Amino acid sequence: MNGSETLAxxxxxxxxxxxxxxxxxxxxxxxxxxxxxxxxxxxxxKIRAFENSCPHQGTPLETLAGAFFDSDRCLLVCSTHGARFRPGDGLCVAGPCAGQALKPVAIELSGGKVLLAGEPS
Ligand code: FES
Structure with missing residues (x-):
C-alpha cells in the first residue's frame, strides 16, 4: 500500500x-x-461525537494526547487559542470562535461500543 491509497x-x-x-x-x-x-x-x-477540528482555525482541539477538558472538566478546550466548547452540543461559549460549534458526527451505540452511524461494518 502506498501513501496515496486510503483505508476504509x-x-x-x-x-x-x-x-x-x-x-x-x-x-x-x-x-x-x-x-x-x-x-x-x-x-x-451522554455520548456525543464531533469532528476534531476547531471552528477557529481548524486545528485538533488537543495539543497533548487526551487533554480535552478544562480544569473543572466541564468544557472542552481547544489548546491552540483556548476556545471553550460545551460537550453536549459542541457550541463554543468562550474564545475566538464564540457562537460557532464543533461539527457533529453521527454515531450509534451498540454492545458497549461507539460506532459511526451509517458506515458499513
Ligand atoms: S484554533 Fe482553536 S481556538 Fe484557535
Missing part, C-alpha cells in the same frame, strides 16, 4: 469502557483525503 473507515470507534465520564478520545480514521479525526465525548452519561 472502521465502524467501531471506541469501547465505552475506554471513556471516563467526563471523558473524551480522538480517533483518526483513514488517511489522505479520506482522513477523519473524530472526537468522542462522554459527559453526564
Amino acid at each position: 473507515p472502521t465502524r467501531v470507534l471506541i469501547g465505552l469502557d475506554a471513556l471516563g465520564d467526563p471523558g473524551a478520545a480522538s480517533i483518526v480514521l483513514g488517511r489522505g483525503s479520506a482522513r477523519r479525526d473524530v472526537l468522542i465525548v462522554r459527559s453526564g452519561g
Whole structure:
C-alpha cells in the first residue's frame, strides 16, 4: 500500500469502557483525503461525537494526547487559542470562535461500543 491509497473507515470507534465520564478520545480514521479525526465525548452519561477540528482555525482541539477538558472538566478546550466548547452540543461559549460549534458526527451505540452511524461494518 502506498501513501496515496486510503483505508476504509472502521465502524467501531471506541469501547465505552475506554471513556471516563467526563471523558473524551480522538480517533483518526483513514488517511489522505479520506482522513477523519473524530472526537468522542462522554459527559453526564451522554455520548456525543464531533469532528476534531476547531471552528477557529481548524486545528485538533488537543495539543497533548487526551487533554480535552478544562480544569473543572466541564468544557472542552481547544489548546491552540483556548476556545471553550460545551460537550453536549459542541457550541463554543468562550474564545475566538464564540457562537460557532464543533461539527457533529453521527454515531450509534451498540454492545458497549461507539460506532459511526451509517458506515458499513
Ligand atoms: S484554533 Fe482553536 S481556538 Fe484557535
